[in-house]
Amino acid sequence: NAGVTQTPKFQVLKTGQSMTLQCAQDMNHNSMYWYRQDPGMGLRLIYYSASEGTTDKGEVPNGYNVSRLNKREFSLRLESAAPSQTSVYFCASRPGQGDEQYFGPGTRLTVT
Amino acid sequence: GQQVMQIPQYQHVQEGEDFTTYCNSSTTLSNIQWYKQRPGGHPVFLIQLVKSGEVKKQKRLTFQFGEAKKNSSLHITATQTTDVGTYFCAGETGGSYIPTFGRGTSLIVHP
Numbered sequence: 001n002a003g004v005t006q007t008p009k010f011q012v013l014k015t016g017q018s019m020t021l022q023c024a025q026d027m028n029h030n031s032m033y034w035y036r037q038d039p040g041m042g043l044r045l046i047y048y049s050a051s052e053g054t055t056d057k058g059e060v061p062n063g064y065n066v067s068r069l070n071k072r073e074f075s076l077r078l079e080s081a082a083p084s085q086t087s088v089y090f091c092a093s094r095p096g097q098g099d100e101q102y103f104g105p106g107t108r109l110t111v112t
Numbered sequence: 113g114q115q116v117m118q119i120p121q122y123q124h125v126q127e128g129e130d131f132t133t134y135c136n137s138s139t140t141l142s143n144i145q146w147y148k149q150r151p152g153g154h155p156v157f158l159i160q161l162v163k164s165g166e167v168k169k170q171k172r173l174t175f176q177f178g179e180a181k182k183n184s185s186l187h188i189t190a191t192q193t194t195d196v197g198t199y200f201c202a203g204e205t206g207g208s209y210i211p212t213f214g215r216g217t218s219l220i221v222h223p
């Protein structure tokens with residue numbers, strides 16, 4: 001099992017460009033999450049999907065959209081990137097409520 | 113909304129010294145989880161506590177959940193350089209799909 005995979009690993013964007021971060025899990029987990037991590041700020045939840053077919057906003061959703069394409073895949077889209085979105089993005093999944101989360105390796109995004 | 117405060121933000125220790133990080137929640141939690149993130153890596157699950165007053169050990173690591181289920185601690189005895197990283201707690205309330213993470217404590221171990 002690959003666990004949680006994320007693509008790309010690194011990305012540099014110019015202000016105003018768009019991109020989609022991909023996440024996939026092969027553990028048949030119901031819930032998936034997108035976090036951003038900035039120095040000193042811990043992990044902040046952007047969006048989550050409690051189960052296939054549902055998505056909800058987290059703490060910092062502005063500037064992002066998500067799609068739960070199927071049970072395996074949960075993508076994060078930046079429509080018009082801004083320097084404030086420079087961060088490390090982690091996708092995570094878990095079987096269900098109250099379970100441990102499994103994190104992907106992260107995407108390091110720089111917006112210039 | 114629910115908040116989880118974690119202190120300290122950084123801790124420098126000499127190898128062999130003990131280390132403790134603390135988490136406090138503004139609300140009663142149904143469970144609390146602890147994760148470790150090595151520099152440049154991703155968070156990895158360590159343990160989950162569910163019961164009031166629960167204490168769990170993993171070798172040199174001791175995890176506690178408070179009686180009121182609003183606070184938790186992680187204690188490392190005799191730190192080693194392999195303990196370097198950031199330790200996060202994540203608390204969850206009943207019925208929620210959203211664990212709330214503390215900001216983490218970065219442990220730096222000097223040989």
